[in-house]
Amino acid sequence: MENIKKVLIANRGEIALRIIRACDELGVTSVCLFSEVDIDGVWVKKADEAYPIMGDPINAYLDYERVISLALKTECDAIHPGYGFLSENADFAKACEKVGLIFIGPSAEHIALFGDKIASKNAMQEVGVPVLPGTKEPLSSAKEGEHFAKGIGFPVIIKAAFGGGGRGMRIVHKAEEFSKLFDEAQSESRRFFGRDEVFIERYLENPRHIEVQIVADSFGNVVHLGDRDCSIQRRHQKVVEIAPAPNLKEEVRKKLYAVSVDAMKKIGYESVGTVEFLVDNKDEFYFMEMNTRIQVEHPVTEMISGIDLIQRMMEIADGDKLLYKQEEITFRGYAIEFRINAEDASRDFAPNPGTITEYLSPGGFGVRLDTIAYKGYSIPSYYDSMIGKLIVYSMTWDGVVKKAQRALKEYIIEGVPTNVTLHKQIVKDKDFKERKFDTGYFEKKLSGFNLKVENDLKKQEEKIQGLAKLIDTIKKHKLDVRH
Numbered sequence: 001m002e003n004i005k006k007v008l009i010a011n012r013g014e015i016a017l018r019i020i021r022a023c024d025e026l027g028v029t030s031v032c033l034f035s036e037v038d039i040d041g042v043w044v045k046k047a048d049e050a051y052p053i054m055g056d057p058i059n060a061y062l063d064y065e066r067v068i069s070l071a072l073k074t075e076c077d078a079i080h081p082g083y084g085f086l087s088e089n090a091d092f093a094k095a096c097e098k099v100g101l102i103f104i105g106p107s108a109e110h111i112a113l114f115g116d117k118i119a120s121k122n123a124m125q126e127v128g129v130p131v132l133p134g135t136k137e138p139l140s141s142a143k144e145g146e147h148f149a150k151g152i153g154f155p156v157i158i159k160a161a162f163g164g165g166g167r168g169m170r171i172v173h174k175a176e177e178f179s180k181l182f183d184e185a186q187s188e189s190r191r192f193f194g195r196d197e198v199f200i201e202r203y204l205e206n207p208r209h210i211e212v213q214i215v216a217d218s219f220g221n222v223v224h225l226g227d228r229d230c231s232i233q234r235r236h237q238k239v240v241e242i243a244p245a246p247n248l249k250e251e252v253r254k255k256l257y258a259v260s261v262d263a264m265k266k267i268g269y270e271s272v273g274t275v276e277f278l279v280d281n282k283d284e285f286y287f288m289e290m291n292t293r294i295q296v297e298h299p300v301t302e303m304i305s306g307i308d309l310i311q312r313m314m315e316i317a318d319g320d321k322l323l324y325k326q327e328e329i330t331f332r333g334y335a336i337e338f339r340i341n342a343e344d345a346s347r348d349f350a351p352n353p354g355t356i357t358e359y360l361s362p363g364g365f366g367v368r369l370d371t372i373a374y375k376g377y378s379i380p381s382y383y384d385s386m387i388g389k390l391i392v393y394s395m396t397w398d399g400v401v402k403k404a405q406r407a408l409k410e411y412i413i414e415g416v417p418t419n420v421t422l423h424k425q426i427v428k429d430k431d432f433k434e435r436k437f438d439t440g441y442f443e444k445k446l447s448g449f450n451l452k453v454e455n456d457l458k459k460q461e462e463k464i465q466g467l468a469k470l471i472d473t474i475k476k477h478k479l480d481v482r483h
Helices: 011-024 042-046 065-073 092-097 106-116 117-126 142-152 175-193 248-268 298-305 309-319 399-409 421-426 443-449 456-477
Strands: 006-009 030-032 051-052 078-081 156-160 170-172 198-202 208-216 221-231 239-242 271-279 285-291 334-341 358-360 367-369 388-392 410-412
Touching: 006 011, 006 065, 011 030, 011 042, 011 221, 011 309, 011 358, 011 388, 030 065, 042 208, 065 078, 065 399, 078 309, 106 456, 117 198, 142 156, 142 175, 142 198, 142 443, 156 175, 170 175, 170 271, 170 421, 198 334, 208 248, 208 309, 221 248, 221 298, 239 298, 248 271, 248 285, 271 309, 285 309, 298 309, 298 334, 298 367, 298 388, 309 410, 399 421
Parallel strands: 006 030, 006 078, 030 051
Antiparallel strands: 156 170, 156 198, 208 221, 208 271, 221 239, 239 334, 271 285, 334 388, 358 410, 367 388
16 A cells, blocks of 8 residues: 555444454554544444544534545545445545545546436446336426336336435336325435435336446456345345355356446446346346445455455555456355344334343354444444344355354344344245245245344343253252263
8 A cells, every 4th residue: 555544434333343454454544533422332442543523423424524624634645435424425525536535436427427326327228238128317297207107017116316225216016106106206315315306117026136246446457256146125225145146047147247347347437336236037137226335245245255345445546456357266155144233123123222231242163243233332323223244154055054043043132122033034934045035035024024022141041040950950969960
């Protein structure tokens, strides 16, 4: 690293901690900012330097003028945005460049392009990537949208043109529903993204959600790091992610890789990025969106490739060439990531911030835990409910499923409800074990799952009490159990 010696991390939580660790291994000084409610965060304690941003807890991570000011005051060379918050804000990337700070990510132009779902879809179609039939411009009215929908055929999906994460999306199955759902999509888009432009495209019933990880340098070199299956999701929010996709034909996989790499070369993309596709039941695939940031699910790719994505992201921003050619990259085994959320699944997955009273983490061979949770940690109510990610790895699909079952059994979090109970049921589900899942998996399975939060600690205490009674019995009767 010749140019980047000190990095400000414009984020929080487990991704901030992940970036700190990458900085440490590269010999780069890590600096983090934190809101008032995040003072007890693990990442705050582990960064080389940490500075508070007073005021509104959410705006602390969104006010990029204050973020840039802090970076300059602390003599940072670069800013890493992580994911969420400012990570896909083109104005932020431009502002960094203007004051001489290196933005660890793609160009502001590419962030802006792929932040506009309509423009990015049109651009990808121009470079030969298959796309779903839909509008090429934002809809001016519900009436216009309904007319277009009748032309391509129902069902259709209404999408926020400047959104993501499942917000501002509505599925329309018949014409009489269109106007109401159009208004709902616009309203939600306006609330979450500050803009209400929406578009429509043909809706695929229960496809697989497959994404390809791309890494590209400033010298025109582009490689892929395999694929991920993100089909297990609830209301368009990913819950479980897998690398590689376990039910994808190799010929389709190779086509996805070729199309993704070729598109990024033609567009001139630099940095890490994720090209996301929908794959239908005929194995036809269509471009969905491009994420110009590090993904929440990046660890599963790291596990099967052995490549540190955060470090490569930083090295590319520093001006380095890729360290490897495509033929030098190999993939081994399977990895699964489980998003661990502080939420009550029995109450429609409502977020449940609070204090963790007991915490026992899983471990052992093939188990990775990216988390900021610990006993006594108070989860703030201002942010996303995710408190960590459990990642398991094995050479075979059967092996990784068994590894997941064991690791989830070990994972005990008390004081706040979490979705660990839900994950335990997913990995024991027959269809999951047989690799039979698509984006409709949750809807089909949820009613059969027991969503009541388990008291794992109570079970452990009862087990200990039972052992104590056994010891008392042995002592009382002077039994010899040496054999």
